[in-house]
Amino acid sequence: xxxxxxxxxxxxxxxxxxxxxxxxxxxxxxxxxxxxxxxxxxxxxxxxxxxxxxxxxxxxxxxxxxxxxxxxxxxxxxxxxxxxxxxxxxxxxxxxxxxxxxxxxxxxxxxxxxxxxxxxxxxxxxxxxxxxxxxxxxxxxxxxxxxxxxxxxxxxxxxxxxxxxxxxxxxxxxxxxxxxxxxxxxxxxxxxxxxxxxxxxxxxxxxxxxxxxxxxxxxxxxxxxxxxxxxxxxxxxxxxxxxxxxxxxxxxxxxxxxxxxxxxxxxxxxxxxxxxxxxxxxxxxxxxxxxxxxxxxxxxxxxxxxxxxxxxxxxxxxxxxxxxxxxxxxxxxxxxxxxxxxxxxxxxxxxxxxxx
Amino acid sequence: xxxxxxxxxxxxxxxxxxxxxxxxxxxxxxxxxxxxxxxxxxxxxxxxxxxxxxxxxxxxxxxxxxxxxxxxxxxxxxxxxxxxxxxxxxxxxxxxxxxxxxxxxxxxxxxxxxxxxxxxxxxxxxxxxxxxxxxxxxxxxxxxxxxxxxxxxxxxxxxxxxxxxxxxxxxxxxxxxxxxxxxxxxxxxxxxxxxxxxxxxxxxxxxxxxxxxxxxxxxxxxxxxxxxxxxxxxxxxxxxxxxxxxxxxxxxxxxxxxxxxxxxxxxxxxxxxxxxxxxxxxxxxxxxxxxxxxxxxxxxxxxxxxxxxxxxxxxxxxxxxxxxxxxxxxxxxxxxxxxxxxxxxxxxxxxxxxxxxxxxxxxxxxxxxxxxxxxxxxxxxxxxxxxxxxxxxxxxxxxxxxxxxxxxxxxxxxxxxxxxxxxxxxxxxxxxxxxxxxxxxxxxxxxxxxxxxxxxxxxxxxxxxxxxxxxxxxxxxxxxxxxxxxxxxxxxxxxxxxxxxxxxxxxxxxxxxxxxxxxxxxxxxxxxxxxxxxxxxxxxxxxxxxxxxxxxxxxx
Numbered sequence: 001x002x003x004x005x006x007x008x009x010x011x012x013x014x015x016x017x018x019x020x021x022x023x024x025x026x027x028x029x030x031x032x033x034x035x036x037x038x039x040x041x042x043x044x045x046x047x048x049x050x051x052x053x054x055x056x057x058x059x060x061x062x063x064x065x066x067x068x069x070x071x072x073x074x075x076x077x078x079x080x081x082x083x084x085x086x087x088x089x090x091x092x093x094x095x096x097x098x099x100x101x102x103x104x105x106x107x108x109x110x111x112x113x114x115x116x117x118x119x120x121x122x123x124x125x126x127x128x129x130x131x132x133x134x135x136x137x138x139x140x141x142x143x144x145x146x147x148x149x150x151x152x153x154x155x156x157x158x159x160x161x162x163x164x165x166x167x168x169x170x171x172x173x174x175x176x177x178x179x180x181x182x183x184x185x186x187x188x189x190x191x192x193x194x195x196x197x198x199x200x201x202x203x204x205x206x207x208x209x210x211x212x213x214x215x216x217x218x219x220x221x222x223x224x225x226x227x228x229x230x231x232x233x234x235x236x237x238x239x240x241x242x243x244x245x246x247x248x249x250x251x252x253x254x255x256x257x258x259x260x261x262x263x264x265x266x267x268x269x270x271x272x273x274x275x276x277x278x279x280x281x282x283x284x285x286x287x288x289x290x291x292x293x294x295x296x297x298x299x300x301x302x303x304x305x306x307x308x309x310x311x312x313x314x315x316x317x318x319x320x321x322x323x324x325x326x327x328x329x330x331x332x333x334x335x336x337x338x339x340x341x342x343x344x345x346x347x348x349x350x351x352x353x354x355x356x
Numbered sequence: 357x358x359x360x361x362x363x364x365x366x367x368x369x370x371x372x373x374x375x376x377x378x379x380x381x382x383x384x385x386x387x388x389x390x391x392x393x394x395x396x397x398x399x400x401x402x403x404x405x406x407x408x409x410x411x412x413x414x415x416x417x418x419x420x421x422x423x424x425x426x427x428x429x430x431x432x433x434x435x436x437x438x439x440x441x442x443x444x445x446x447x448x449x450x451x452x453x454x455x456x457x458x459x460x461x462x463x464x465x466x467x468x469x470x471x472x473x474x475x476x477x478x479x480x481x482x483x484x485x486x487x488x489x490x491x492x493x494x495x496x497x498x499x500x501x502x503x504x505x506x507x508x509x510x511x512x513x514x515x516x517x518x519x520x521x522x523x524x525x526x527x528x529x530x531x532x533x534x535x536x537x538x539x540x541x542x543x544x545x546x547x548x549x550x551x552x553x554x555x556x557x558x559x560x561x562x563x564x565x566x567x568x569x570x571x572x573x574x575x576x577x578x579x580x581x582x583x584x585x586x587x588x589x590x591x592x593x594x595x596x597x598x599x600x601x602x603x604x605x606x607x608x609x610x611x612x613x614x615x616x617x618x619x620x621x622x623x624x625x626x627x628x629x630x631x632x633x634x635x636x637x638x639x640x641x642x643x644x645x646x647x648x649x650x651x652x653x654x655x656x657x658x659x660x661x662x663x664x665x666x667x668x669x670x671x672x673x674x675x676x677x678x679x680x681x682x683x684x685x686x687x688x689x690x691x692x693x694x695x696x697x698x699x700x701x702x703x704x705x706x707x708x709x710x711x712x713x714x715x716x717x718x719x720x721x722x723x724x725x726x727x728x729x730x731x732x733x734x735x736x737x738x739x740x741x742x743x744x745x746x747x748x749x750x751x752x753x754x755x756x757x758x759x760x761x762x763x764x765x766x767x768x769x770x771x772x773x774x775x776x777x778x779x780x781x782x783x784x785x786x787x788x789x790x791x792x793x794x795x796x797x798x799x800x801x802x803x804x805x806x807x808x809x810x811x812x813x814x815x816x817x818x819x820x821x822x823x824x825x826x827x828x829x830x831x832x833x834x835x836x837x838x839x840x841x842x843x844x845x846x847x848x849x850x851x852x853x854x855x856x857x858x859x860x861x862x863x864x865x866x867x868x869x870x871x872x873x874x875x876x877x878x879x880x881x882x883x884x885x886x887x888x889x890x891x892x893x894x895x896x897x898x899x900x901x902x903x904x905x906x907x908x909x910x911x912x
Contacts, residue, residue, distance in 0.1 A: 071463050075463070076460060077460055087440065087460050088439075088460065092466075094464070094466075095470075098463070099638055099640070100639055102467070102639075103632050103635040103636040105632075106632030106635055107633075109628040110627075110628030110632055113622075116621055117621035124613060124618070125399075125612060126396060126612070127610065128609065130610060133595060181554065185556065187553065188550065188553050192549060233447070235653070235654050236560070236562060238653070239559070239655075280655060284539065285536045285539025285540055287535060287539075287661075288657045290659075291659065302657050303536060304674045305675060305758065318772075319679065320675065320679055323681065350690070351542075351688045353547075353548055356686055
């Protein structure tokens, strides 16, 4: 290419510039007529392109037939397949066959269409003139006049009483749809301040619904999720009343504090045998705080990484949560099982306006 | 010229002709539909981005209708005894059970479900790419501001629609997302608990939310989206497309290929490619395997819970925010929830909606624009756009901070601290860097116009001197390079008269702000006068002649 630097072979595209429109020069001379400047493709080239496109369409046809065959041939589900079949494998096999056929059919159709338009049609560009979007001044004036005339006939400007009473009439009707939405749900009342925990209600494990004695958590460092006994099927109750129990080695648990009503109190007597109970509902936006690191006593919310120090009243040490996890007062019942000594003394879960 | 095509003209079969005549007798369509046949579609790859969103939406409607035939929008509990034996005997909502059913008991159900989910992602990707293209090329300028606003509305609705859609199966992952949504709702001052109680029909989770989200997801929101898309396309049709700068392209014309047959074939091909790609993804790239997550229960969660990518910015904002809660007259205001929920997307959406009007105000440019800007020729806009992309990108990446921490072995809190700083620093830095790069590219363009294109050949003269070979720019290149639309600065706004009194327009804080903005917007590199290329080989004359001919065409 170094031989003829003065005469570059054709228009070169400068990197970073949009590609140009070669045929538009002709358009400039004949703006309203199509400019059929491009030669039709060479017959041989066209024949080849036609063959390729047709082959792709045939492929699409075959793949489409394959789709129907796969639908008919590959059964899924326990309603049709014999018991003992791996239904997941059956579904995946069906998905693979159907999806592969559909993919081939669609992509072949697309490829055939593109070859058709790129190699079999002349490269025609036409130019269309733009017209002014704004109306001619005379039209605007005529519109204004018609509008003013209509307004005058209606007397909307001359009869303010009529105008205002009509607007007044629509006001309650405009509010009516909003009023109708009122029964979408009950009012919050004080729901968010309470959970189902009450004095003497046993804490049972989430998995086995087993009540716990302190001896069941003999290993310091263990964490277990518990729920109020009898509420395992009540999602609304569980969404507020989920609790984590954490067992500490003697001396590891610093004197925890928590709000009892509005005042901060020492809550060491809310624990039993170095087992402390915190709400499992994050005080940020309500995810279950499910990760516990034994060595640091950190409770981590997997959603937004609010981190609470379990050894220090579950105070926030990192992340967006603004408040410590509420602590549930614990005691032992007559049979020695861990029970709540009362409900939470402050609202659990995310903040809300009325929380105070 | 057109003989060869005319001689090929297809004879319209009498039957088709008859149907056409029948229709025309009743609807007077020949003239109007002929305009459609000849409708010009300018050719540029970036004009296909919006079509990605359009075709994805069509696919969403098709697949969504199919799914609705089998999905049960109910939170009522049911004991599962279906084909996914690992969950046999588990109590779950009917919504979750029917989604399992679609996945394992309906032939093609899993495929259609996955195409629907991938199409939702493709839809938002297409919307984002299209909006970025429109922004960076200034295609939102007069007269297309309304279509820009409709686009922002569509994007907002797409996010809502997506959130409802992936919450419907009532699996563990989407339930966690819904819980977060509820927590944010509850944090809204004054009305938060009421909104939450009305939306969920009482306490979270309740049983009302699934059927409510369902009707919003399959009827109300897509209905509005469909109406807005229709308006968007009609306005685009009426105002005609913008076009990229190029030889023969003027503000008064639109150059491209006619709808029939070109765009029809290309549009068809593009639809099939998008559909085919979605089918391929759904076949070979599993998405949202809800059977692995299990049914939603309020006390379970998995680590690395991530929403779909378009919600990542909200997730990242929540994760990034430091704890901040205040008490306002005895009421709790949770700023660590409110700020991330409202501010970042608020900045982006409100900023994008106001931008066309801000730009008009700052530049004083009220003229029509049908030729797109090259991004380099609008350094402030491009800089702001890149800053917004960086702002979004940092927040989005922070939404995956736990995954990043795990994959790259970086402490989690370090990532959060980096992003807390980066979200402020990187956009500002990106703005200035982008603006400088744009001006640098303008300088390169000016240089190319003045001296020609370097072709990479160094020649040693007999005297020993080295010179770099250049060739003159072609007319096509020149048309592109000279497309820069230079907005004249507002009349000397920052200057004062002899008494030190500023111009009336620049008085007051608003006037000073406008003067400052105007100064930033009008910073540009002068385009050299169009003249010969200095090589004296005759090319310059020819080009000047051609250019003059085109210039005269522009005037009519």
